[in-house]
Amino acid sequence: MNRRLTFLVAAFEAALAAAIGIGIVLAPLTVIWLIENDPSIDWLVAFRTSADLWLLAHGTRLVVPASTFAGAELPLYIVSLIPLGYTALIAFMAFRIGRRLTAASELWPGISAVVTVYGAVSLFVSTAAADPAIYPVNWQGTFFPPTLFAFFAILGGLFGRRSPLAEGLPEPFERRWLRSWWLTQYDRMHWALRALLVPALRTGTAIVATLFTISAAAVGLLLAVNWIQVIRLYEALQVSFLGGTAVTVGQLALLPNLIIYGVGWLLGPGFQIGAGSLISPIGTAVGPLPSIPLIAVLPIGQLELGMMVLVIPVTTAFIITVLAKKFSDEIRFEFASSLNAALAVAFSVAAVVSIEVLALAVLASGSAGPGRLEIVGLNPVSVAAAAFIITVLAAFLGAFFSAKPESPDNPIGKRG
Template identity: 30%
Template structure:
């Protein structure tokens, strides 16, 4: 019964995730449809357009075919009548992925994560299939299998990862818990340190990488605000049209953040074939009349190459955090192991570079015919640059000594033969012992000092060795 309830709740979560994405598209599209076309508009076309935008927001590429009447009215060459549109508005992607991860966490904490995943993924896949079938549009066509599979993966992958990570961290029983316990026994404490600290370091780097891109984009919007306003005014759009354009740009804001992050890393991004926007130099042609693209500079200065120090600093920050935790939480024999530190630094660099390449892949695509078929950062170049830069920063910090001192220390981190500094010694100081010594000539049967304060408390067990005297 519990598994059925968990599956049902996950199915409701999946339906809500799909409905929120559709509502965010359908609401402004409806206003545009009503005020732009009136009551004579074809409402079936409104749903087809909404379905196409929803699919694009879930990484589904669209094959656009403009009708001849539109080509004549707009004066567009027939060679540009057909093109691919694959640059996804990542705001919709991130929304679905975040809601899916929430579903996975809730399913895991309900102790029936398998049922929750089956229910949630199954319902979202069914809804994606319904949207693909009912929203089929000859003007924005896509293969039916792709239109179903890619949205399902956008929901399934974050939900599954979130459920597995939550199970790994919190579960006491179950398949994942047994696998975790077996792996802990197999790889030992050094292996656990490598896994946990690598995960933490990668999280620091990726979060900082995206945050740095958002900061750079904000600075660019402030610095080049007049150009953005000029492009907006050049469009001569009315209030409704300007509102729709603003919402569309907001949907692409995470995409531009990834572009800015790629610019910081060094390789930059392209806004068309044979174009480059990078700190080393900028070469762009005629840009599409999109106001937000006004942040792209016409030229760059060599001082911007210093931005490459940002990923190096992120790697150093990750290395410092990992080193601090190793020194504080691990025995010295593990914390000072050069092999462990080198493994962690290399793993952080490789995984951070892979994450940057994945983000660059998601933020690239095509937005039109001809030169506009190549837009966004190059995943391989961005991943390689971030990996090398992070490796430099992480290696510098992890190569530093632990600072625990040197000498004949045991594996627990203090000198052999000396008391554990975390436990107060039961032996009184020398001057106190002298004050409480028996007075010469006193009766042998008379206790020395105050008989009511006789110390009868046993020695405390050693906190990390499982027993014995602190002086062992």
């Protein structure tokens, strides 16, 4: 594709992705508005709600001014809790667009189109969604969506597998330049950093992904066990079938957040659903909780095993570090002693795990309402610190099996 065609194709796909992103919420709300229509409610309410949620999924904060509700005075508060399920869908669409751009000789015309079109949609949506009752922070609503969408489109274009349409065509200039630049930088790295970089990233990411999977399995199991309580909470909402469907879609958007909270629970510090609450392996202290069915999966109550749950992340980190032996050839060659290799592996893997857990905790946490609900989620620093301590101990032991030098080398000569 030439530059003009690349720009036009990317512009169309960005507009389509924005329409799908907004429409996935607007469509069911429109159906509800049509079938269960209250003459006093305008369709624009459904549109503004969809727009607000779309902006929230991109990280835009929503401001709710001080008001009176059911005779109670509510102060101004900000909603910042990102529905990560919704965000993941948007990121996936952006990544796919980036992959399809690999059929072009250059990526920059397509990325420029993505930023232009998505930015224009964001400006329109953030302006149209403004309402005295709730409104987005305007500059965030304008700049956050195109920034996030372009970020994942660039990732897809630079690192994604090439589109089948690109078979037999030369790679885009940007991919070739990045590969050349990275190989040059990799060759210039200190021998220890070069030996540790790939194994640490692979092992640390595998540990986080496994903990995420274990947490997801636990959430699914708790939903299956507590299905009666889930049904009772649905009944307590007193909504119609369409209303219940809308509630379910909203909970699916928040499900990744809950799974990340589960990772914090497995690591020990636990998480909060409201200020002053704590849900952890040691026990649970909660106040009034919102009446949504997903609350039924919370592990509320005193656990007999308590902190024995830490065996799960410790074992996970140990096993994955041992299994990383096939990625540790350079470590076994470069390091002269088992102790030095084990320490280097343990601290590098633990650093990767703690950074990734910290990022997930920041993304999954935020404010969901007034008062005590202004604090929902994880304490990023506490969870990252727990992840580092657990991983460094387990990876240190596992590295004696996976990174033990097979034939001692003289790394001092390599430092020059």
